[in-house]
Amino acid sequence: MLYHLLYPLHTTFSVFNVFRYITFRTIYASLTAFFICFLLGPWMIRKLGAMQVGQYIRDDGPKTHLDKAGTPTMGGTLIIISIIASILLWSDLTNYFVWIVLFVTIGYGTIGFIDDYLMQVKKQSKGLTVRKKLALQGIVALVTSLLVYASPDFSTQVTIPFFKNISPDFGWGYIIFSAFVIVGASNAVNLTDGLDGLAIGPMIIAASTYMIFAYVAGHVKISDYLQINYVIGSGELSIFCGALAGSGLGFLWFNAYPAQIFMGDVGSLSLGASLGTIAVITKQEILLLLVGGLFVMEALSVIFQVGFFKMTRGKRIFRMAPLHHHVELKGWPEPKVIVRFWIIAIALALLAMSTLKLR
Numbered sequence: 219m220l221y222h223l224l225y226p227l228h229t230t231f232s233v234f235n236v237f238r239y240i241t242f243r244t245i246y247a248s249l250t251a252f253f254i255c256f257l258l259g260p261w262m263i264r265k266l267g268a269m270q271v272g273q274y275i276r277d278d279g280p281k282t283h284l285d286k287a288g289t290p291t292m293g294g295t296l297i298i299i300s301i302i303a304s305i306l307l308w309s310d311l312t313n314y315f316v317w318i319v320l321f322v323t324i325g326y327g328t329i330g331f332i333d334d335y336l337m338q339v340k341k342q343s344k345g346l347t348v349r350k351k352l353a354l355q356g357i358v359a360l361v362t363s364l365l366v367y368a369s370p371d372f373s374t375q376v377t378i379p380f381f382k383n384i385s386p387d388f389g390w391g392y393i394i395f396s397a398f399v400i401v402g403a404s405n406a407v408n409l410t411d412g413l414d415g416l417a418i419g420p421m422i423i424a425a426s427t428y429m430i431f432a433y434v435a436g437h438v439k440i441s442d443y444l445q446i447n448y449v450i451g452s453g454e455l456s457i458f459c460g461a462l463a464g465s466g467l468g469f470l471w472f473n474a475y476p477a478q479i480f481m482g483d484v485g486s487l488s489l490g491a492s493l494g495t496i497a498v499i500t501k502q503e504i505l506l507l508l509v510g511g512l513f514v515m516e517a518l519s520v521i522f523q524v525g526f527f528k529m530t531r532g533k534r535i536f537r538m539a540p541l542h543h544h545v546e547l548k549g550w551p552e553p554k555v556i557v558r559f560w561i562i563a564i565a566l567a568l569l570a571m572s573t574l575k576l577r
């Protein structure tokens with residue numbers, strides 16, 4: 219809104235010209251989302267505490283988690299509110315992609331909210347069944363993918379990192395592929411969200427990385443110079459990535475070990491889905507495997523553990539899946555696991571950024 223209200227004034231006051239720049243609006247979108255989370259965090263924690271929206275802790279996990287019982291959860295609601303407010307203030311609201319990413323964020327946030335609400339407020343032990351949750355995720359992902367596919371001139375070619383000459387065209391199959399990326403990203407972030415700051419840290423890193431990719435993909439000259447797919451209008455998504463990273467930082471203030479609040483499914487599902495959608499729109503779909511490599515590692519540890527468990531009727535590869543539980547049970551203290559996993563996420567993001575030149 220600020221963009222629409224203030225930029226037109228540049229003809230009279232040249233200072234308002236600054237609102238035209240994506241870089242300027244990205245920085246202020248990050249700061250706006252950060253301050254909303256940071257300032258409303260204490261109120262949210264009190265409110266959720268008063269409503270007794272406290273985390274139930276399973277007793278079959280690492281015993282160190284039992285002390286966390288009653289920690290307010292569903293903090294993801296604040297993350298989503300801060301992102302929406304910041305985007306409405308700083309984005310070009312005529313941009314089609316901004317609305318698509320808002321749609322998927324709110325859609326997955328609603329699925330997560332229902333699940334959390336059933337478990338934490340209504341005190342139903344299971345929340346939504348896995349089937350119902352996956353079906354809802356699939357529907358929102360397919361609608362999102364259709365909207366992306368329908369955008370003018372959108373290429374259905376998939377970018378293969380490090381190989382600029384290989385980019386298979388999936389045609390209409392791109393809709394299925396993109397829905398798979400969105401559902402996968404959302405669930406991988408959800409599985410990672412099991413230690414204080416473990417999901418939000420790598421989320422900030424991934425959002426900051428895609429902030430650069432979105433800017434490059436939306437810039438006709440830089441994308442041409444770096445031989446990256448030019449996606450008209452995608453630059454505006456750097457502002458979205460900025461809001462994601464900013465709200466993540468504001469949330470991390472309270473979610474840092476020892477956490478005063480958890481994000482809940484409302485946070486983890488929506489953040490993962492928005493990241494997946496941004497990867498699709500910026501045509502860096504496969505690169506998400508590197509940018510979000512930590513989420514991938516965690517998800518793979520579950521896939522291998524469950525597969526092996528079923529095949530061998532009860533044998534395990536890891537002491538417990540996801541991977542963070544395995545290392546916890548090996549004796550790594552929680553803060554060490556968190557920081558080491560962040561280090562891995564940063565290293566993978568740097569590797570992903572090298573694809574801007576190595577191709």
Ligand code: 57M
Pocket residue numbers: 273274275276277278279280283286291292408409411412413414415416473477479480481482483486520523524527534536537538539540543
């Ligand atoms: C949600 N939720 C956390 C919090 C957070 C298939 C299977 C691997 C699924 C997996 C699962 O259910 N994963 C998804 C993980 C939970 O956190 C809540 O959930 C939200 C995210 N959705 O925001 O509201 C707990 O995580 C801890 N936590 C923190 N700090 C945070 O900032 O400490 C979360 C956020 C919280 C808190 O303790 O209560 C969770 O872990 O439940 N299931 C599992 O991860 C289970 N693994 C398992 O069963 N492994 C089996 C294999 C064969 C499937 C095995 O390896 O043998 C483990 N999780 C738990 N106990 N809690 C193991 C048992």
